[in-house]
Structure formats: C-alpha cells, structure tokens
Amino acid sequence: MASWGKLTFAQKKCVSATGRLMQGTGMVESGARIGVAASGGVDSFLMLKVLTIRQAIMPFPVELMVLHINAGFDTASHAPLTHWCASHGLSLHAELTDYGPRAHTEENRKNSPCFYCSMLRRKRLFELCRDYGLTHLAFGHNADDNVVTFFMNVLQNGRTDGLSAHEPFFDGRLQVIRPTMMLDKGTVIKAARQWELPVWENTCPSNGSTKRDEVHDWLRQAWKNDKRIKNNIFNAILRHQVHLTCQKL
Template sequence: MSGLRTLTYAQKKCISTIGMLMQKTRMLGPGARIGVAVSGGVDSFTLLKALAVRRSILPFPVEVMALHVNPGFTPESHWPLARWVEQEGLAAHIELTDHGPRAHSDENRKNSPCFFCAMLRRKRLFDLCAQYKLTHLAFGHNAEDLMVTFFMNVVQNGRVDGLSASEDYFNGRLKVVRPALFLEKKYMRAAARQWGLPLWENTCPSNGKTRRTEINDWLELEFSRTKSTRQNVLNALTRYQLERQQASLTSLP
C-alpha cells in the first residue's frame, strides 16, 4: 500500500474510479482471472496498468493477463508491449493476425471495415479466454466511449442504450467488463504519460473516418458551447448505466 502514496492525482483518479465501479457492480470475486484486451492505445493500456496496481488493494486474489491481437497493419507495433509486460511481470498473449487487411479487402463487401475487424478480433479474444480459462474479458472503454455510444444508439438505431459495465456471456462462463466506463479520458491520458506507458499509433486506414468519429466531433462541439454540458451528460449517463447494472444484480437469484 505504501507505493500508492507516490501516485499522481491522475493515477489515483484512474485507480479509484475503476475501483468504485468494480465495487458497485460486484464485478470481480475471489479467484477472478482477467484478460485485458490491449490495443496499444491509451485507454486499454491505462486500464491494464491500473488493474495491475489494484491487485495489491483488493482483499482477495485475482490474476491479470494482457491479450493483444495485432490487426496486421504494422506487424512490429506490439514489440513495446511485449517488453513492458515482461518488465511488469504480467502474463500476456500477443499474436499477429490479418484481420485489418481482410476487413479492407473484397472479402468484406457487406459491412464497414471497423465492424468486420472488430467482429474478428472479439471472436479471437473469446477463443483466448476459453484457452486460458479466463473468467473476465476487460475492455478499456471510458466515459467518452459511453457518451458517444449512447448518442449513436439514439441517432442511428432509435434505441436508448449505452455500454454495459458488466455482462455475462456463454451462460455465465465469461463476464465482459468495462471497469473504466465512468473514467474521463483526460485522466487516462495523463496517467499513461506519467506511468511512461509505451503507447503506439493506430495505423488503420479507417482511423478517424468513422461514424463514431463524427458523433464524437459533434458532441465535442456541443460540449464547447457550455462548460457544464459535458459533466451534465456524463452525470446523467453514469446514473442511468449504474441504475441499470444494479437493477440487474438485484434480479439475480
């Protein structure tokens, strides 16, 4: 616990916000084996580091493992992650795939490249969870992801829905969790910089050219008009998602 006193404000904010959501949703239990889907970006890498730190705080033992599925645009991009997990003493599975090029090829004629690539990646992550007998698959979605997804669902699908903090798959054999769902990206960026995490650039040709990017830019414009708008939206969605999650917990036998 003494090492926690040396953390910066942003690092403590990441660890405490993640811990709050984990506690309120009863996300983890003794013996949990967590696979963290690490893309190399700030969100998932910061989540991996924060969960590694939280292991020393939890009152029961858990295991944390990094899972990286390289989409294949830059085959050597994951080398810094391989070195980092070795230095941190973390287990990891790192592999190179052709998901990205396939998503942008004639093989994918019906879906967007992002949808196709994400589908392949998630399927592979599920397979890895089964292979390593993991109980949880953690994604690094943050508060901005929650807000963008909510408005995307409203605008495109006519559905009031955001992102689940914890959701059962395969008859409860695996939980997909998003421990950083209420954490603002600015704290993740600052903490990642202070921890010296070896992030790398997303070289996907579709990066920044998606509908999600358009919704994000629209929201940022609205947030810039009035200082309180961002926090009001985040507060509303935090309450909404937490109430839904806790309602699902009370309905369990």
C-alpha cells in the same frame, strides 16, 4: 509507500474511480481470472496499469492475463507491450492476424472496416478466454466511449443503450467488464503520460474517419462552450448504464 510509488491527482482519480465502479457493480470476486484486452492504445494501456494496482489493493486474489490481437497493419507494433508485460511479471498472449487488412477488402461488403475488424478481434478474444480458462474479459472503454455509443444507438438504432459496466456472456461462463468506464478521456491521457506508458499509434487507414468519430465531433461541438453540458451528459448516461448493469446482475 506502496510499490507503485506516489500518485499524481490524475493517477489517483483513475485508481479510485475504477475501484468504486468495480465494487459498486460486483465486477470480480475471489479467484477471478481476468483477461485484459490490450490494443496498445492509451485507453487499454491505462486500464492495464490501473488493474495491476487494483490487483494489489483487492482483499482477495485475482489473476491478470494480457491479451493482444495485432490487426496486421504493423506486425511489430506490439513489441513495447511485450517488454512492458515482461518487466511487470504479467502473462501475455500476443497474436498476429490479418483482420485489419481483410476488413478493407471485398470480403467485407456490408459493414464498415472498423466494425468488421472489431468483430473478428472480439471473437478471437472470446476464444482465447475459453482456451485459457479465463472468467472475465476486461475492455478499456472510458466515459467518452460510453457517451458516444449511447448517442450512436439513439441516432442509428433508436435505442437508449450505452456500454454495460459488467455483462455476462455464454450463460454466465464469461463476464465482460469495463473497469475504467467512469474516467473521461482527458484524465486517461494525462495519467498515461505521467506513467510513461509505451502507447503506440493506431496505423489503421480508417482511424479518425469512422462514424464513431463523426458522432464524437458532433458532441464536442455541443459542449465546447459550456463544460456543464458535457458533465451533465456524462453523468446522466453513466448513472443510466450503471443502473442497468446492476439490474441485470
């Protein structure tokens, strides 16, 4: 039996679907040094767990380094991540910032708090990838995130764009990847619970009341009485984004 033990159906789905997407889009290659953006939420923690398994399965060596940017609402919230990484032999850079509180002040007059905080955290992640010589930055976006982003772009920007599975930044010096983009939120939550991942609550005061939340609620109403509608939307947008990803590479 493998070192990670026997997997449940949900766990197998997470590992296999992630592997298919990584192979199909050529996400990583031998010697890749992957920064794993871990917020402490269920999506990024599940991705981190799955990537540790995929790392052992891959036919070539890759490195993983966990990157955590604490937004500043709870200065000690990342303690479970610190302990988890130590017990799994993973390198971790955890950094405390004031990005969250600043996003809710007069400093941020033009954008939503979520957008502003996310922008600052992503900028810092890019800087850390540069400083540590990382070749890839992995985000834990799932299929639900892809669908919501697609409809937000349609409704607000008039564009038919979701999330890229694999996208080069800085003239190709950094590859942004989303290995778990084929997984629906329900599977992510179920597998994370079965692995007993130490996920912690998002204490941001804007959590649950963003424009993204509104669009997600609207979509849930659209498919709540017919599961086929949800599956068709998810599959259509996933195929669209993976096709675009492969065209760009």
